Amino acid sequence: MSITIGPLHGRARRAARIEQLHAPGLAPASLIYLLLATPWARQWLEATMSAHMLVQIPLLAGCGFLAASALGEARQARLLAALGGPVPCLLAALLASSYWMLPRALDAALVDPLTELAKFLTLPALVGAPLALAWRPLGAIGRGFVWNNLASMLAVLGWLYLAAPVRICNSYSVFDQTHAGWSMVWLALGLFGAWLGSLFVRPLSGPNRSQTRVSTQEGQAWTT
Amino acid sequence: MLTTTHTTTTDDRGAQTGVVAYLFTAAAVVLLMMLFGLLMRLEQAQLIEMGPQPFYKLMTLHGAGMVGIAGIAGAAVMWHFLRQYVALSTGILMTNLALFLAGVVMILTSVLLGDFHGAWTFLFPLPGQSMGMWSTQAAALFMAGLLVIGVGFLLLHLDIARAILARHGSLARALGWPQLFGRDDGKAPPPTIVASTMVTIVNLIGLVVGASILTMMLVNLYVPGLQIDALLAKGMIYFFGHVFINATIYMAVIAVYEILPRYTQRPWKSNRVFLASWSASTLMVMFIFPHHLLMDFAFPKWMLIMGHVIGYLNTVPILLVTGYGALMLVYRSGIRWDMSSRLLYVSLFGWAAGAMPAFIDGTISVNYVMHNTLWVPGHFHTYLLLGMLAMVFGFMYYLGKPDRDAPDGLLDRIAFWCYTGGTLGFALSFLYGGKESVARRYAVHLPEWVPYDKAGAAFALLLISGALWFMLRFFARLGQTRHDHARTPEPASCPAVTA
Amino acid sequence: MPCGDRMSTTHAGAGLLRSLAVSALVALVGSGVLWWGTDGARAFTAEAARRVEILRAPRVLPAVTLEDQGGARFALDAYRGRLLAVEFIYTHCDSVCLSLGMAFRQIRDQLPAQVGGQELALVSISFDPARDTPARMREYAARFGADGSVWRIARVPDPAELDALLEAFGVIVIDDQRGGYEHNAALHLVGRDGRLSEIRDLDEIAAFTERIGDLL
Numbered sequence: 046m047s048i049t050i051g052p053l054h055g056r057a058r059r060a061a062r063i064e065q066l067h068a069p070g071l072a073p074a075s076l077i078y079l080l081l082a083t084p085w086a087r088q089w090l091e092a093t094m095s096a097h098m099l100v101q102i103p104l105l106a107g108c109g110f111l112a113a114s115a116l117g118e119a120r121q122a123r124l125l126a127a128l129g130g131p132v133p134c135l136l137a138a139l140l141a142s143s144y145w146m147l148p149r150a151l152d153a154a155l156v157d158p159l160t161e162l163a164k165f166l167t168l169p170a171l172v173g174a175p176l177a178l179a180w181r182p183l184g185a186i187g188r189g190f191v192w193n194n195l196a197s198m199l200a201v202l203g204w205l206y207l208a209a210p211v212r213i214c215n216s217y218s219v220f221d222q223t224h225a226g227w228s229m230v231w232l233a234l235g236l237f238g239a240w241l242g243s244l245f246v247r248p249l250s251g252p253n254r255s256q257t258r259v260s261t262q263e264g265q266a267w268t269t
Numbered sequence: 270m271l272t273t274t275h276t277t278t279t280d281d282r283g284a285q286t287g288v289v290a291y292l293f294t295a296a297a298v299v300l301l302m303m304l305f306g307l308l309m310r311l312e313q314a315q316l317i318e319m320g321p322q323p324f325y326k327l328m329t330l331h332g333a334g335m336v337g338i339a340g341i342a343g344a345a346v347m348w349h350f351l352r353q354y355v356a357l358s359t360g361i362l363m364t365n366l367a368l369f370l371a372g373v374v375m376i377l378t379s380v381l382l383g384d385f386h387g388a389w390t391f392l393f394p395l396p397g398q399s400m401g402m403w404s405t406q407a408a409a410l411f412m413a414g415l416l417v418i419g420v421g422f423l424l425l426h427l428d429i430a431r432a433i434l435a436r437h438g439s440l441a442r443a444l445g446w447p448q449l450f451g452r453d454d455g456k457a458p459p460p461t462i463v464a465s466t467m468v469t470i471v472n473l474i475g476l477v478v479g480a481s482i483l484t485m486m487l488v489n490l491y492v493p494g495l496q497i498d499a500l501l502a503k504g505m506i507y508f509f510g511h512v513f514i515n516a517t518i519y520m521a522v523i524a525v526y527e528i529l530p531r532y533t534q535r536p537w538k539s540n541r542v543f544l545a546s547w548s549a550s551t552l553m554v555m556f557i558f559p560h561h562l563l564m565d566f567a568f569p570k571w572m573l574i575m576g577h578v579i580g581y582l583n584t585v586p587i588l589l590v591t592g593y594g595a596l597m598l599v600y601r602s603g604i605r606w607d608m609s610s611r612l613l614y615v616s617l618f619g620w621a622a623g624a625m626p627a628f629i630d631g632t633i634s635v636n637y638v639m640h641n642t643l644w645v646p647g648h649f650h651t652y653l654l655l656g657m658l659a660m661v662f663g664f665m666y667y668l669g670k671p672d673r674d675a676p677d678g679l680l681d682r683i684a685f686w687c688y689t690g691g692t693l694g695f696a697l698s699f700l701y702g703g704k705e706s707v708a709r710r711y712a713v714h715l716p717e718w719v720p721y722d723k724a725g726a727a728f729a730l731l732l733i734s735g736a737l738w739f740m741l742r743f744f745a746r747l748g749q750t751r752h753d754h755a756r757t758p759e760p761a762s763c764p765a766v767t768a
Numbered sequence: 769m770p771c772g773d774r775m776s777t778t779h780a781g782a783g784l785l786r787s788l789a790v791s792a793l794v795a796l797v798g799s800g801v802l803w804w805g806t807d808g809a810r811a812f813t814a815e816a817a818r819r820v821e822i823l824r825a826p827r828v829l830p831a832v833t834l835e836d837q838g839g840a841r842f843a844l845d846a847y848r849g850r851l852l853a854v855e856f857i858y859t860h861c862d863s864v865c866l867s868l869g870m871a872f873r874q875i876r877d878q879l880p881a882q883v884g885g886q887e888l889a890l891v892s893i894s895f896d897p898a899r900d901t902p903a904r905m906r907e908y909a910a911r912f913g914a915d916g917s918v919w920r921i922a923r924v925p926d927p928a929e930l931d932a933l934l935e936a937f938g939v940i941v942i943d944d945q946r947g948g949y950e951h952n953a954a955l956h957l958v959g960r961d962g963r964l965s966e967i968r969d970l971d972e973i974a975a976f977t978e979r980i981g982d983l984l
Contacts, residue, residue: 185434186358190423193427193476193477197480201481201484201485208497210494237474241470245439246439
């Protein structure tokens with residue numbers, strides 16, 4: 046892919062400086078993480094399949110994302126370079142999140158404390174953090190690609206939970222499973238709609254550049 | 270950091286090579302698929318005898334191949350002109366082509382070696398229930414091939430979206446909504462941007478839906494216990510397929526918006542009516558697919574009525590705006606008629622003519638008896654051959670011309686009449702065949718319809734010879750024009766004048 | 769391009785190489801973990817996992833005391849030396865337990881006539897001891913034709929023992945919020961050595977009976 050990393054840097058650095066000013070930082074990430082780890086939160090969020098899969102697990106990954114984002118531009122770049130760039134990071138996030146989408150992994154996390162511990166460690170470290178490191182350098186096309194695939198795969202996963210002829214988690218009822226399946230389908234639609242919608246409303250940043258017919262500038266139009 | 274003009278000629282050459290590679294791929298595949306189509310018509314005309322399995326294999330390849338290259342050829346037209354306004358990535362262009370070719374190899378393997386012949390529409394549950402005619406692996410390979418092609422187009426559209434956003438800020442601006450809903454300051458984006466934006470929006474949605482149903486069907490192939498609701502599957506497949514094939518003509522029509530103004534020296538303005546019709550079609554093109562499902566009484570009634578109504582409505586806006594625009598552009602302009610301008614002009618007629626049978630067939634009561642006949646291929650062959658493909662051929666003549674005043678040869682003119690006459694005859698033989706076979710219910714082909722098939726085969730031969738000449742002419746001229754792209758960069762339509 | 773020109777081609781080449789190497793490593797380890805975590809793509813659910821696990825390593829069962837429909841108390845261990853088919857039910861159940869009952873009846877009926885209670889026994893264990901009194905269990909037994917010797921209906925009166933038994937079998941019982949339970953239903957086979965040796969799905973009655981026939 047010919048996405049140049051070069052011209053991004055100047056702007057990315059500026060963005061990072063701004064981000065550091067407003068950065069949620071490490072403290073909120075740790076706070077959310079500790080809250081999630083309390084027995085009450087665990088019991089509450091693991092009581093239903095939907096909350097377990099679609100609230101607790103994404104929040105855990107989100108903690109890792111926030112924490113890695115709080116590292117600061119330079120350290121992030123060094124870490125990313127050491128890890129071999131955005132592709133391995135994305136791969137790690139994909140594989141690790143796939144594991145925690147396995148019905149038996151959900152069941153195991155409920156009955157086996159070691160598995161629960163592994164869930165609390167790997168979701169931030171192997172899903173959230175690598176995604177945070179890879180996100181910006183992925184480029185607009187890479188991010189769009191990830192977003193589209195996420196929506197598509199989430200919808201398919203939701204269908205799998207709805208179409209499964211048996212109860213796929215011993216710890217959750219069929220009703221719960223159906224609810225989780227529909228939640229995933231709606232979430233997929235919502236995520237895709239939000240992404241596409243955001244492309245409609247993004248205002249022009251900076252002065253109008255329409256004097257140039259062709260700008261070789263890398264489009265940085267969508268970022269999140 | 271901003272560069273005000275594009276002077277990087279290596280970049281231009283790479284881009285030009287990319288467009289030519291697209292056109293070459295499209296031409297090669299289209300020719301082969303036309304020959305497959307001819308064989309099918311000969312079989313129906315009972316002039317050759319191949320039997321059902323080879324027939325359906327050819328039909329599967331013909332469908333998948335034609336839809337695929339319609340996308341590729343449309344993308345070539347769009348990309349070539351869009352690149353004059355926004356910075357597109359040649360790398361992504363070539364990645365799409367590479368993925369397309371990989372997908373083509375997978376599909377060919379599936380059909381030729383694996384005997385898959387469940388039609389390009391891979392309608393659920395047919396691929397998984399072949400009654401031993403093809404293996405699960407063959408069906409999986411076919412659908413995986415479509416998935417790979419879809420990934421390529423997803424990347425291409427993401428790049429286009431990125432580039433348009435970088436230039437225009439948002440898709441709403443690129444569709445000209447500030448001018449449409451606010452004060453028309455005459456600074457609406459040029460037609461090429463508007464059309465590319467519309468195509469990108471609908472194709473992104475279509476591709477995500479297509480990828481989802483393909484993945485679901487792949488899972489179902491190997492774990493049949495995970496059932497798919499057949500109506501949901503049909504709806505998703507038709508949505509994806511219909512959006513994708515419709516999008517090809519909205520890409521190709523950019524050739525009309527860009528090339529006719531160069532001939533007439535009058536700009537094509539993005540006025541309010543133009544913007545409104547494109548925005549309306551952006552929405553409507555996604556909701557007309559149920560007009561192919563009107564026979565399916567099992568579908569919810571609201572969906573069918575929606576297909577009926579929106580099918581009617583969507584026939585009008587862009588077609589009318591473009592047709593009227595082209596007439597106004599040409600009227601008393603002293604336009605020089607050559608192959609390119611002629612093909613582009615004919616393409617608008619072909620588009621309109623092709624839309625009419627769809628309009629008729631989109632009526633529920635007609636659809637009940639018509640939709641299962643050759644009337645439907647009559648409709649889409651008219652608008653794809655005489656509309657979409659004529660636009661692409663017009664574009665090829667435009668690209669291929671060594672200089673402005675190079676005259677067309679006699680053979681060019683003969684080929685033009687072979688192509689247009691052949692296509693008209695070919696399409697009419699389909700339409701008459703369809704009309705005569707009302708109401709057809711089963712997969713039988715009655716002897717009474719054979720004369721139409723014979724005429725169709727003869728006309729097919731005529732149109733193929735015309736198309737073959739167009740292609741030969743383009744590639745023969747390539748050597749002359751490769752270094753001469755400096756001729757094209759001034760899009761006359763760019764500085765839109767206030768209405 | 770402030771940063772771009774700093775990057776020499778060799779630098780970029782090394783970066784690409786590293787990216788490829790790490791990607792390959794991640795893919796290898798990741799798919800390895802997924803492979804291991806699904807028992808070689810065979811078990812995606814906990815239910816499938818427990819079946820694969822039992823086949824690989826038959827499980828020792830805890831010592832529990834049961835009470836049957838006649839009110840007689842007996843140890844699970846008393847079945848040692850015989851094949852034992854086990855299912856878990858509760859008598860108020862109006863869905864899957866009915867299928868389980870029917871399945872056991874079919875299994876019993878398909879056995880050769882000469883096979884008596886000395887070679888094989890069936891026991892339907894209730895995990896709802898509070899409601900499933902002997903009288904209630906007698907009713908259930910009568911409904912499916914459980915004779916009380918070859919096929920018994922029994923409950924585990926001691927809650928701690930019940931928990932231990934359910935855990936050993938890998939059966940999870942959850943409240944369905946409508947006064948009943950949802951539970952994983954299957955046909956369990958305990959070998960002569962008293963270990964849980966095979967678990968079959970409810971619709972695999974033929975295979976289950978065949979397996980018993982092989983072992984008899």
